[in-house]
Structures are given as structure tokens and as C-alpha cells.
Amino acid sequence: QSVLTQPPSVSGAPGQRVTISCTGSSSNIGAGYAVHWYKQLPGTAPKLLIYGNTNRPSGVPDRFSGSKSGTSASLAITGLQAEDEADYYCQSYDSSLSGWVFGGGTKLTVL
Amino acid sequence: QVQLVESGGGVVQPGRSLRLSCAASGFSFSSYAMHWVRQAPGKGLEWVAVISYDGSNKYYADSVKGRFTISRDNSKSTLDLQMNSLKTEDTAVYYCVRRAKTEVVTSLYFDSWGQGTLVTVSS
Numbered sequence: 001q002s003v004l005t006q007p008p009s010v011s012g013a014p015g016q017r018v019t020i021s022c023t024g025s026s027s028n029i030g031a032g033y034a035v036h037w038y039k040q041l042p043g044t045a046p047k048l049l050i051y052g053n054t055n056r057p058s059g060v061p062d063r064f065s066g067s068k069s070g071t072s073a074s075l076a077i078t079g080l081q082a083e084d085e086a087d088y089y090c091q092s093y094d095s096s097l098s099g100w101v102f103g104g105g106t107k108l109t110v111l
Numbered sequence: 112q113v114q115l116v117e118s119g120g121g122v123v124q125p126g127r128s129l130r131l132s133c134a135a136s137g138f139s140f141s142s143y144a145m146h147w148v149r150q151a152p153g154k155g156l157e158w159v160a161v162i163s164y165d166g167s168n169k170y171y172a173d174s175v176k177g178r179f180t181i182s183r184d185n186s187k188s189t190l191d192l193q194m195n196s197l198k199t200e201d202t203a204v205y206y207c208v209r210r211a212k213t214e215v216v217t218s219l220y221f222d223s224w225g226q227g228t229l230v231t232v233s234s
Contacts, residue, residue: 002155036220038156045206045224046156052218089156093219099172100146100158100219 022090120228133207
């Protein structure tokens with residue numbers, strides 16, 4: 001059971017918009033710790049997608065955006081493309097656990 | 112460019128030990144906190160351990176506390192993970208991960224990952 005809760009899967013057609021939620025608690029997201037997102041293609045290491053709730057590293061398309069409110073965060077992907085098909089993970093820090101925590105991951109399928 | 116290359120994975124029996132290493136290059140290793148993150152087959156990511164830039168502070172996930180030891184050698188730009196009393200549930204790909212430098216103390220994230228090394232604990 002992951003500390004951060006994500007839907008196991010989401011799907012969308014090419015060109016559509018999808019969102020992936022990440023729900024935490026008062027000891028992590030609700031405590032003010034930022035949420036970060038990673039994209040993982042099969043057989044490869046995760047790659048940073050969004051950091052500090054809303055920031056994109058250089059090279060990440062602006063089709064990807066992040067938001068945070070209260071004890072939850074969301075990743076939005078617009079203009080879905082085939083290469084967006086991957087697993088997506090949210091991550092934060094938990095003060096009660098004194099450690100870094102991840103969501104269980106969400107598999108995005110592009111129909 | 113940043114490179115993190117893990118080694119030392121393999122098949123080991125329950126109760127035995129294994130030592131993982133990570134060779135870092137392309138950045139000032141001694142300036143960064145470093146982590147180990149693992150991923151069991153078909154499962155999600157799990158944070159394992161962190162060591163501060165100078166090795167003075169170390170923290171562990173409850174699942175490995177007392178069994179795993181993280182260490183670093185800044186003169187060689189290497190990060191290690193000594194894993195003792197291994198359990199079948201320790202089977203995973205282990206990633207060497209760099210934590211991003213940030214002025215924001217509440218924004219703690221990972222900006223570079225190695226390719227991972229597979230540890231299989233099985234009799």
C-alpha cells in the first residue's frame with residue numbers, strides 16, 4: 001500500500017487530455033511538501049517530468065502540467081501522443097516517516 | 112552529462128549479503144545527496160536510503176533499517192549499498208539516484224537516475 005494514492009490506470013485517445021491524480025495526507029502533500037512526477041517507459045529508469053508541483057525540466061513539452069491543492073496533486077497531459085504511453089509516478093516527502101514517498105504508479109494507455 | 116552506473120546485482124540466497132555500487136560521473140559528486148530507490152518486478156517505486164553530500168547523515172526506509180547500510184566515497188565518486196540478511200521481498204531493481212539541489216527545503220526530488228541493477232533473492 002503506497003503512501004500516495006494514484007489510479008492504477010488511465011486512458012485516452014490521441015489528441016485528448018487526461019489527468020492523473022495523486023492523493024496524500026497531512027504529513028506529506030498537506031504538510032506543504034512539493035509533489036514531483038516521473039515518467040517510466042518499460043524496461044527503463046524513471047525520468048523527471050514535473051518538479052516542485054508545477055515546474056517542467058528543460059526538454060519536457062508544455063503538454064505536461066502539474067498542480068497541487070490541499071492534500072492532492074494532479075498531472076495533466078494534453079494533446080495525447082502515442083509516446084506518452086508509460087507509467088507515471090508521483091513523489092513527495094513524508095515528515096511522519098522521515099522519508100521519500102511515491103504513489104503506486106498509473107499506467108497511461110493511448111487508445 | 113550526468114552518468115550513474117550501478118553494479119553488483121545478482122542472485123543471492125535469503126539471509127545472505129550483497130553489496131551494490133554506483134559509479135558517478137559528469138557532475139560534482141561530493142556536492143549532492145544521493146539515494147537508492149528500488150522497484151520490485153511489476154511493482155512501483157520504493158525509496159530505500161539517502162546519504163548526505165558529505166556522508167554525515169543517513170536515513171533508511173523502515174523496511175530495510177538495520178539490514179542495509181548506505182555509504183559513499185567522494186574521492187572516488189562512488190555510492191554503495193551494503194545489504195545484509197536479505198529477504199525474498201528485497202528482490203528488485205535497485206536504482207542509484209541523485210537528489211536535485213534546491214533552495215526550497217520542502218521540494219525534495221530526484222533529477223538523475225542510473226539504469227538500475229537487478230537483485231534477486233531466492234533459494
